[in-house]
Amino acid sequence: DIQVTQSPSSLSASVGDRVTITCRASPSIKNYLNWYQQKPGEAPKLLIYAASNLQSGVPSRFSGSGFGTDFTLTISSLQSEDFATYYCQQTSSAPMTFGGGTKVEIK
Amino acid sequence: QVTLRESGPALVKPTQTLTLTCSFSGFSLSTSGMSVNWIRQPPGKALEWLARIDWDNDKYYSTSLRTRLTISKDTSKNQVVLTMTNMDPVDTATYYCARLHYDINSANRWLDPWGQGSLVTVSS
Numbered sequence: 001d002i003q004v005t006q007s008p009s010s011l012s013a014s015v016g017d018r019v020t021i022t023c024r025a026s027p028s029i030k031n032y033l034n035w036y037q038q039k040p041g042e043a044p045k046l047l048i049y050a051a052s053n054l055q056s057g058v059p060s061r062f063s064g065s066g067f068g069t070d071f072t073l074t075i076s077s078l079q080s081e082d083f084a085t086y087y088c089q090q091t092s093s094a095p096m097t098f099g100g101g102t103k104v105e106i107k
Numbered sequence: 108q109v110t111l112r113e114s115g116p117a118l119v120k121p122t123q124t125l126t127l128t129c130s131f132s133g134f135s136l137s138t139s140g141m142s143v144n145w146i147r148q149p150p151g152k153a154l155e156w157l158a159r160i161d162w163d164n165d166k167y168y169s170t171s172l173r174t175r176l177t178i179s180k181d182t183s184k185n186q187v188v189l190t191m192t193n194m195d196p197v198d199t200a201t202y203y204c205a206r207l208h209y210d211i212n213s214a215n216r217w218l219d220p221w222g223q224g225s226l227v228t229v230s231s
Contacts, residue, residue, distance in 0.1 A: 089218070098155065
């Protein structure tokens with residue numbers, strides 16, 4: 001199985017901060033990497049697909065980058081509605097594993 | 108508009124078999140490239156991918172759970188069914204189904220949309 005390691009597991013940030021979350025895959029998965037946002041009590045929601053493509057309706061402050069084994073989700077200016085848990089997922093091959101999640105909390 | 112909805116028992120006893128149904132609309136599982144996946148999330152924990160069934164009836168399972176899982180589809184009813192045998196309290200979780208979107212140009216796939224989830228508690 002492809003291993004997906006996400007870091008950090010949690011972080012505290014303030015509104016307006018730039019936030020970066022990383023995901024590392026082993027072995028290489030080209031750009032078969034997606035990012036999801038999950039708020040408490042809700043189902044996950046797609047943010048970024050194919051490593052760097054913004055899903056329709058998602059604010060442009062979210063961006064994704066990376067190829068191969070190292071990927072990044074960036075929130076350029078954190079807003080109050082962005083406090084949530086974020087997951088990466090590889091879809092290079094089944095089983096399509098998720099990262100362990102990053103909980104973004106208010107500082 | 109694509110929607111998915113999970114249904115099944117809220118409570119099962121240890122050793123019982125869980126059967127969950129994903130009812131969907133807005134797409135057909137007989138269309139080339141379509142796929143439905145199951146994912147679960149124990150309370151306060153991370154997402155765990157469980158299984159996938161494709162339009163051509165190809166099936167894929169979690170490595171650790173493959174001996175306990177069976178996924179099937181009823182194309183005429185727009186439903187996908189997941190069964191999990193020998194349930195244990197550690198299987199207590201919210202179970203989600205989601206469509207796996209497939210981009211034929213890039214071969215990329217992503218889960219969108221998701222159902223609202225179905226909480227299953229395993230307890231005697």
